[in-house]
Amino acid sequence: MSLKDIVNRPVSEWMTGSGPDRDVVLGSRVRLARNVAGVPFPAVATDEQLAHVVDLCRQAVAKEPFLGQLVSMSSLSALERQILVERHLISPQHAKGTKHKAVILRDDEVVSVMVNEEDHVRIQVLMPGQQLPLALDVADRVDQALEEHLPYAFSETRGFLTACPTNVGTGLRASLMVHLPALAMTDQINRIIAAVGKFGLTVRGLYGEGTQAVGNIFQFSNQVTLGHAESEIVHHLINVTRQVIDQEREARQTILKRNQVALEDRVLRAYGVLTHARLLSSHEAMQLLSDVRLGIDLGLIPGVKPEILQELLVLIRPAHLQNRVGRELAPAERDELRATMVRERIVAGKGENT
Amino acid sequence: MLCDACKQAEATVHVTQIVNGEKRESHLCEACARREGEGMWLEPVFSVHKLLGGLLDVEAGGGFGAAPARSRVRCPNCGLTFADFKRLGHLGCSQCYETFDQQLEPVLRRIHGGTTHTGKVPARAGSALRRRREVERLRQELQAAVAKEEYERAAELRDRLRSLEQAETDAGSRNG
Numbered sequence: 001m002s003l004k005d006i007v008n009r010p011v012s013e014w015m016t017g018s019g020p021d022r023d024v025v026l027g028s029r030v031r032l033a034r035n036v037a038g039v040p041f042p043a044v045a046t047d048e049q050l051a052h053v054v055d056l057c058r059q060a061v062a063k064e065p066f067l068g069q070l071v072s073m074s075s076l077s078a079l080e081r082q083i084l085v086e087r088h089l090i091s092p093q094h095a096k097g098t099k100h101k102a103v104i105l106r107d108d109e110v111v112s113v114m115v116n117e118e119d120h121v122r123i124q125v126l127m128p129g130q131q132l133p134l135a136l137d138v139a140d141r142v143d144q145a146l147e148e149h150l151p152y153a154f155s156e157t158r159g160f161l162t163a164c165p166t167n168v169g170t171g172l173r174a175s176l177m178v179h180l181p182a183l184a185m186t187d188q189i190n191r192i193i194a195a196v197g198k199f200g201l202t203v204r205g206l207y208g209e210g211t212q213a214v215g216n217i218f219q220f221s222n223q224v225t226l227g228h229a230e231s232e233i234v235h236h237l238i239n240v241t242r243q244v245i246d247q248e249r250e251a252r253q254t255i256l257k258r259n260q261v262a263l264e265d266r267v268l269r270a271y272g273v274l275t276h277a278r279l280l281s282s283h284e285a286m287q288l289l290s291d292v293r294l295g296i297d298l299g300l301i302p303g304v305k306p307e308i309l310q311e312l313l314v315l316i317r318p319a320h321l322q323n324r325v326g327r328e329l330a331p332a333e334r335d336e337l338r339a340t341m342v343r344e345r346i347v348a349g350k351g352e353n354t
Numbered sequence: 355m356l357c358d359a360c361k362q363a364e365a366t367v368h369v370t371q372i373v374n375g376e377k378r379e380s381h382l383c384e385a386c387a388r389r390e391g392e393g394m395w396l397e398p399v400f401s402v403h404k405l406l407g408g409l410l411d412v413e414a415g416g417g418f419g420a421a422p423a424r425s426r427v428r429c430p431n432c433g434l435t436f437a438d439f440k441r442l443g444h445l446g447c448s449q450c451y452e453t454f455d456q457q458l459e460p461v462l463r464r465i466h467g468g469t470t471h472t473g474k475v476p477a478r479a480g481s482a483l484r485r486r487r488e489v490e491r492l493r494q495e496l497q498a499a500v501a502k503e504e505y506e507r508a509a510e511l512r513d514r515l516r517s518l519e520q521a522e523t524d525a526g527s528r529n530g
Contacts, residue, residue: 038431040432044432152478158470165458170473227468227470
C-alpha cells in the first residue's frame with residue numbers, strides 16, 4: 001500500500017476496531033523514546049548526523065519488512081503531513097520542519113516510528129479500547145528489531161537516554177484515551193482529575209483544558225519513566241484508570257435511573273442535529289458526538305456503531321476535509337462539508353449495522 | 355468580542371452549551387477553535403523548568419563556590435554546558451548524562467522519584483548488564499540447589515556460571 005492510499009483511506013485501524021472496556025476507553029497508546037549512542041540529539045545534531053540516523057533506520061526497514069515503509073517528510077506535501085498529524089501518526093512538531101525527518105509507517109497504522117523528532121527514534125503503537133499490555137508488547141518487538149540496526153544509547157543506571165530527562169529510563173509514555181461524559185454531566189470531573197493527578201498520572205483534556213475539555217475526552221498518561229519497569233508503569237496506569245472507568249459507568253447508570261427522559265432528550269437532540277444540520281463547527285460537532293456516543297453506549301440510540309465517535313473526530317478535521325475535496329476551504333465551506341461528512345458517516349454506520 | 359482562548363483575535367466561533375440547565379458559552383477565534391481540534395494523543399508537555407522550580411538554580415548554579423566552575427564544564431561529545439541545559443530544557447547527547455551525572459541526579463530524583471533504571475535492558479546495548487544479571491540469578495539458584503542438596507543440579511549450574519564468567523572475561527579483555 002502506498003502512502004497515498006494510507007492518506008486517502010477514510011479510517012485507521014485504531015479508530016474502527018473495538019477492544020476491552022470500549023464503552024469508556026476509546027484507545028490505548030504506547031510510546032518509546034530511543035536514541036543512537038554518541039550521535040547528538042536531533043535539536044543539536046548536524047545535518048550529516050541526522051542523515052546518518054535516517055540511513056540507519058532505512059537499513060533497519062529494509063531488513064525488517066514488518067516495520068513498514070520509511071517515508072521522508074520532505075517527500076510529503078504540507079497537506080499530507082497534516083493528515084498524518086490528524087491521524088496521530090506523527091506529532092505536530094514533526095510535521096513542521098522536513099529536513100532529515102522521516103516516519104516509518106505500517107499499513108495498518110498501528111505502528112508508526114518518528115525519526116529525528118525530539119529523540120532520534122520514537123516508536124508509537126496505537127490500538128482501540130484498553131489494550132495497553134498488547135500495545136506495549138508490539139512496541140517491544142519493534143524496539144528489538146530496530147536495536148538490531150541502531151546502536152542504542154543506554155546506561156546501566158539511567159536506562160535509555162533521551163533528549164529530555166523527563167523521558168529517561170524506560171522512555172515509555174503510556175496513555176489511555178477515555179470518554180467521561182457522565183462524570184462531566186454530574187460535575188465530578190474536576191474532583192476525579194485532581195485525584196488521578198495524585199497517583200502520578202497526568203491528565204489532559206484532549207481538546208482544551210480541564211472541565212473545558214470539548215467532547216469529554218481525556219488522556220491519562222504516566223508521568224514517571226525512571227525507576228519502574230515498563231510493565232509496572234502500564235499496570236499502574238491501568239489500575240488507576242480502572243477506578244475512573246467504574247465511576248463513569250456508575251454515573252451513567254445513576255443518570256439513567258434518576259432522569260432517563262432528560263438524558264434521552266439530550267442524546268436524541270444531539271443525534272437529530274448531527275443527522276440534519278447543514279453547517280457544523282468542529283467544536284459543536286465534537287460536543288454533540290460525545291452526547292451521541294453516550295446514547296449509543298446506553299442503548300438509547302440503536303443501530304449506530306459506537307466507533308463513529310473516534311472516526312469522526314479525525315475525519316472532520318481541516319486537513320481531512322480539504323483532502324476530500326482536493327482544495328483549500330474557507331471556514332464556512334468547511335462547516336458545510338463537515339456537516340455533510342457527519343451525516344453521511346452516521347447514516348452509513350447505521351447501514352452497516354442493520 | 356475577543357477570543358476566550360488567545361484573547362487577541364476576534365471570536366468567530368460561538369458555542370452555547372446547556373449542562374444540567376446551566377448555560378455555558380465559549381467564544382473562540384478560528385485559529386484557536388482549530389487548535390482545539392489538534393489535541394488527541396499529544397504528548398503531555400512537561401516543562402523541565404516547571405517540574406523543577408528553583409531546583410536547577412540552587413543545585414547547579416548559585417551559592418556554592420565550586421558550583422559556578424562546575425557549570426562551565428562542557429560535554430566532550432557535543433559541547434553542551436549545564437547552563438545550556440537549564441536554558442534549553444533538554445540535553446545535547448547521550449554522553450551528557452555521564453558528563454553532568456552529579457548535577458542531573460537531583461533533577462532526576464525530583465522528576466521521577468527514583469534515579470535508577472529497573473526496566474528493559476536492550477539485547478545489544480545492555481548485553482553486559484544482561485550477562486551480569488544472568489550470573490547473579492544463576493548464583494542464587496546454585497546456592498538454593500546446594501542448600502537443598504541437589505548436587506547434580508548444582509554441578510550443572512556451576513558449569514553454566516563458569517562459561518558465562520569466562521565469556522565476560524573475554525568480552526572485558528576485548529573491550530579493554
